[in-house]
Amino acid sequence: MNNSPAVAPADASSPKDTQENQLLGQSVISVDIPAQEMVGSEFDSRIMQRCIELARRALGRTSPNPLVGAVVVKDGEIVGEGFHPRAGEPHAEVFALKAAGDSARGATIYVSLEPCNHYGRTPPCSEGLINAGVSKVVVGMVDPNPLVAGGGIARLRAAGIEVVVGVEEAACQKLNEGFIHRILYKRPLGILKYAMTLDGKIAASSGHSTWVTNQDARSEVHQLRAACDAVIVGGNTVRQDNPYLTSHQAGGHNPLRVVMSRSLNLPENAHLWEVAEAPSLVLTEIGSSRDFQAMLLKKGVEVVEFPSLTPELAMTHLYERGFCSVLWECGGTLAASAIAQGAVQKILAFIAPKIIGGSNAPTPVGDLGFTTMTEALPLERVRWRVVGSDCLVEGYLPQRIQ
Numbered sequence: 001m002n003n004s005p006a007v008a009p010a011d012a013s014s015p016k017d018t019q020e021n022q023l024l025g026q027s028v029i030s031v032d033i034p035a036q037e038m039v040g041s042e043f044d045s046r047i048m049q050r051c052i053e054l055a056r057r058a059l060g061r062t063s064p065n066p067l068v069g070a071v072v073v074k075d076g077e078i079v080g081e082g083f084h085p086r087a088g089e090p091h092a093e094v095f096a097l098k099a100a101g102d103s104a105r106g107a108t109i110y111v112s113l114e115p116c117n118h119y120g121r122t123p124p125c126s127e128g129l130i131n132a133g134v135s136k137v138v139v140g141m142v143d144p145n146p147l148v149a150g151g152g153i154a155r156l157r158a159a160g161i162e163v164v165v166g167v168e169e170a171a172c173q174k175l176n177e178g179f180i181h182r183i184l185y186k187r188p189l190g191i192l193k194y195a196m197t198l199d200g201k202i203a204a205s206s207g208h209s210t211w212v213t214n215q216d217a218r219s220e221v222h223q224l225r226a227a228c229d230a231v232i233v234g235g236n237t238v239r240q241d242n243p244y245l246t247s248h249q250a251g252g253h254n255p256l257r258v259v260m261s262r263s264l265n266l267p268e269n270a271h272l273w274e275v276a277e278a279p280s281l282v283l284t285e286i287g288s289s290r291d292f293q294a295m296l297l298k299k300g301v302e303v304v305e306f307p308s309l310t311p312e313l314a315m316t317h318l319y320e321r322g323f324c325s326v327l328w329e330c331g332g333t334l335a336a337s338a339i340a341q342g343a344v345q346k347i348l349a350f351i352a353p354k355i356i357g358g359s360n361a362p363t364p365v366g367d368l369g370f371t372t373m374t375e376a377l378p379l380e381r382v383r384w385r386v387v388g389s390d391c392l393v394e395g396y397l398p399q400r401i402q
Contacts, residue, residue: 039164039167044164047071047078047138048171049168050071051092051110051111055067058084059226059253060227060228061253062084062085063087063179063182063229064179065086065087066175066179067112067175068112069084069111070096071109071110072099072103072107074103074106079100079104081099082094092111093111093115093125094125096111097109097128104134106134106135107134107135107136108134108138109137109138112140113139113141114141114165115156116152117148117151117154124152126152126155126156129156130156130159136163137156139153139165140169141169141176145183179324188229189345190315190343191345192335192338192347192348193329194349195352196351196352197352197356198354199355200364201357201358201361201362202332202362203361204356209240212352213352213388214352216390217387217390222247225245225254225327226255227253229322229326230281230326230327231258232326232328233259233331234259234261235263235264236331238259238272239265240331243329254279256278256279260284260334262284262288263288264284264288273296274299275299280301281303281304285309311337311343312341314343315343332363335364335365336366336368337366339368339397340369345396346394347379349394350387350390350391353389353391378398379397380396382394
């Protein structure tokens with residue numbers, strides 16, 4: 001008999017889960033859903049929250065697949081758990097059913113995303129659930145992927161299995177914000193992150209920017225990187241800051257570090273060319289500095305050339321690589337270009353209670369061509385949160401048809 005507790009309470013998750021809930025639950029994946037009637041019982045909600053906790057263990061590792069967690073419950077006890085670890089490996093339901101063993105027959109399985117009903121790199125999970133003999137499936141959200149899109153639910157119901165849909169739906173959608181955007185718009189979700197002083201500067205007039213924000217805010221940025229597939233900077237950031245752009249977590253996921261530079265006028269000894277800890281990619285234009293390209297390739301840095309280098313084409317390339325979420329940590333000029341070309345959908349602005357002044361000190365976003373305040377881009381679904389002594393403003397740019 002399985003002696004697992006009936007449900008893992010909110011404070012019983014692992015330290016890693018707790019940290020991720022605190023740092024990522026309301027910032028990295030954030031979709032505001034209109035208030036809706038609660039689906040399922042409080043017990044159902046708690047188990048679905050456990051599914052989400054499990055799914056987060058694979059943050060940054062599953063693209064182009066979604067993050068998914070699953071929990072098998074029988075007679076009020078958890079008898080099996082699982083999550084999808086990365087693309088190409090079994091889905092969450094497979095791991096949860098394997099852990100449950102014979103106890104899965106007649107049990108209820110909770111899964112944060114609708115079980116698939118098609119053959120990809122793995123068999124359909126709907127058939128696996130039917131063969132395991134589960135009696136009920138509780139689903140967090142319908143899969144927006146046209147290959148699924150309700151088909152898994154329909155297959156389960158056709159087999160006589162009770163299916164409940166929409167338990168903790170808003171939280172499940174927050175979990176897979178990047179995946180949803182990728183499916184709907186054929187682009188990764190672009191997140192522009194910057195840190196600025198109270199008077200709107202990202203550095204002093206000299207270019208010195210260490211540090212604008214406090215350690216708590218910087219730690220949150222490290223968690224944010226761990227949840228993204230790639231992080232993009234421009235040449236000026238490499239020259240001025242010489243960043244590492246890693247998650248600073250032992251054994252944690254590091255995003256692909258992307259440098260956009262038309263001319264390749266970059267330092268030869270930048271930290272980003274050290275690829276033992278994290279991979280790097282340089283995007284440039286055809287014919288730029290062949291000698292510098294050869295040096296990068298020798299160091300193990302990937303180089304991709306474009307006829308014309310733009311944020312829009314960069315995001316197209318990253319979509320084709322299977323990415324769901326891309327973090328822009330660039331300076332104001334590149335940030336403005338990324339916003340103008342629709343490469344950014346979400347803004348994360350850390351505001352430090354400092355004043356640096358300087359008429360020529362750089363600001364987070366360069367020239368967008370606006371001349372009146374009525375042209376300003378209003379953020380939607382805005383949230384404010386205190387991080388240490390700093391303030392984090394999160395919001396979304398108005399969605400354009402792409």
